[in-house]
């Protein structure tokens with residue numbers, strides 16, 4: 001027995017075990033790649049090759065009847081990523097500074113407004129860029145602001161965004177570091193699908209495209225939340241902010257507006 | 265004594281035991297393969313039979329997951345297609361409305377990280393993986409309301425990610441659908 005070669009088809013044990021394993025593998029492959037896909041009623045497999053590709057995970061597009069329902073309002077066309085505009089260069093900031101002179105009457109010479117226009121100083125560049133794009137595209141509409149973005153080129157938007165992100169944030173006159181954070185900022189309201197504001201707006205974590213809210217005027221914050229809730233503002237991608245604002249109570253809106261206004 | 269010293273007898277016993285073990289292992293493998301085939305055909309598990317891709321960063325620009333195309337749509341064959349996306353930290357539409365006793369195709373994907381879509385009180389449970397479309401054929405038995413939490417940790421606001429599914433009877437659904445191309449119960 002010890003003379004016999006182990007791995008040889010002349011060894012009946014070897015032949016039988018390889019044969020049986022091979023047969024099981026082939027049968028399992030036939031079942032998994034052909035039979036199972038064929039009996040899935042929703043799959044609409046057109047042939048054996050189609051079944052094999054489908055089961056093996058080759059991406060395919062299923063033809064669908066009827067096209068996508070197009071919106072009857074403008075939506076944002078900005079592609080937002082967390083790496084976007086995180087390294088502005090000096091030339092861009094310099095150009096932005098020049099362009100920003102036109103904006104100073106409302107947004108303040110240092111990007112800090114004392115009217116109720118939003119502060120832009122220290123805002124994430126990606127946010128300023130996105131909002132300008134949305135104003136230009138008509139996805140966000142404001143009678144006062146929209147005309148200033150209407151004829152802006154892409155380069156100008158990038159430069160303005162770089163410039164304002166470079167300016168230091170200036171605490172508002174309402175600064176109060178000790179103001180207790182409302183529940184909704186820290187823990188949200190899970191049963192109403194409200195994640196903590198801080199999970200996106202920077203207090204806890206940042207979600208790409210979420211504006212810095214600290215020091216923004218309470219009037220502005222309230223107006224934006226109400227606009228999101230009513231659908232007056234619809235430029236947030238796939239409703240990410242509308243879903244939240246819609247669920248907020250009037251008291252919560254008041255509380256967060258006062259809280260964020262008092263933050264640096 | 266003779267039994268121990270007889271080499272042929274020992275060999276025969278070893279061969280018999282080997283054969284039994286081999287038969288047993290083959291039977292186990294056979295049962296497992298058969299089980300997989302059975303649950304596949306019986307739809308006890310519903311692994312998605314095909315792979316479809318969708319770029320998570322550009323869902324909102326074009327294609328079937330643009331905002332205005334989300335929600336429930338009536339198909340020509342009388343079935344309903346529900347399209348939804350999961351994103352940090354909400355589902356859109358936030359409230360999904362479907363008819364009872366009607367075949368529904370649920371198509372969903374993620375706009376950022378991995379989310380989970382689970383409809384409480386049913387066996388509907390799938391992952392939403394960025395880059396891929398999850399499709400699930402479902403049917404709701406009776407009218408009612410179900411919570412739809414995200415069941416996959418998706419970031420620091422995950423616990424706030426809840427949607428809602430409202431199942432209404434078919435006549436009510438058709439009435440609601442009459443004035444709209446896409447339906448949701450977001451107020």
Ligand SMILES: [Cu+2]
Pocket residue numbers: 350351352353378379380414415416417418422425
């Ligand atoms: Cu999630």
